[in-house]
Amino acid sequence: MIAGLDPVNVAAFLGAGLLLNLTPGSDVMFASASGLAGGPRAGIAAALGVALGGLLHTALAAAGLAALLVASPLAFDAVRWLGAGYLLFLAVKYWRAGPAQGVAGTAGLGRAIRRGFVTNALNPKVALFVLAFLPQLTDPATGPVWQQILVLGLLFSTTGFFVTAGYGALAGVAGKALGQATGWMGKVAAVIFGLLALRLVVE
Template identity: 45%
Template sequence: MVDPIVLAAFVPAALALNFTPGADMMFCLGQGVRSGPHAAWAASAGISLGSMIHVLMAGAGLSALVASVPFAFDVIRWVGVGYLLWLAFHAMRASGRPPRGDPAPRGHAFRAGLLVNLTNPKVILFVLAFVPQFVVPEAGPVWAQFAIFGAIIAGCGFIVNGVVGVFAGSIGPRLARGSRVLDWLTAGIFAALAGRLALLEKA
């Protein structure tokens, strides 16, 4: 369905994409620092699901429609800014670190990672510019090729962002004596991501 030569070119490109520091990686870093490796992996899983949804939407043509409507782009962008600022505010208000092993932080991290990814309109534009370059209509159903490429991007991203979050989580215990340091560090990461998204331009 996907030409092996095309696939061989796509995988390194997908890895390079995921190794490039960005909002997703920083979000997993923040989750790892404050809530530990389990939350980091959960956030990475949510982000990967969001990436897969973006690619499938692109294959269905929905992302192209959103990208062509400036109003829709701005609505998605400001929803993302608001959500990240809410996370930053919540982190600052937190009185302490969530207990390790508690499933609640993992579920929250998964949902947060999914929403952060889905409300980043830059991902929509990137997917529209990146994935179609590797799609060959003569090779089979276009939607199936998008699904395969999306699974590769999501899988690579899950591993890369998860490992970054786990590494960040390893420094968490060193800061555990001052939980406010963790709270403010996490809040700073979320606020920085919100500022980055607020200054984002469509071009």
């Protein structure tokens, strides 16, 4: 057993997590928009940032801080509005940008990673999901719960990265095929970021 986790439960968890990741959600939409605007590598980089943001939420849950966030409506709303504001900032930035030139070099990829991380880190609904889902699969009798949460979160973020990166890469390929240099893919990405901001606020 890893960190006291039942291998059967872990396998079932990975299967459920994979199905969940395959269903397009906010993470997939963000990586896909990044890929459309910046190419396949940008989509993959954004997916990595999203995965790192998920690991942050896992660490907060393991430390018990996520419970404090969820228990405080004021803090929850503050983080939610910050996340929506950041997405709107990206929407305006992409809308005003000129024809897409793709993401070249480590600076551009680092920017995509950072944006994916910040977007996911400022989504309190991810914290709520992690807090509600992962502890159910832990067993205090077999080892420290915080270690089990960290392992489960790492596994979920890893599988989620590959799925989300696949969507981001495919969107990047499609963006190039549709004429990324015309600048229209940046506009499409801007609309997607705006919709994600709206979704974060109203749901």
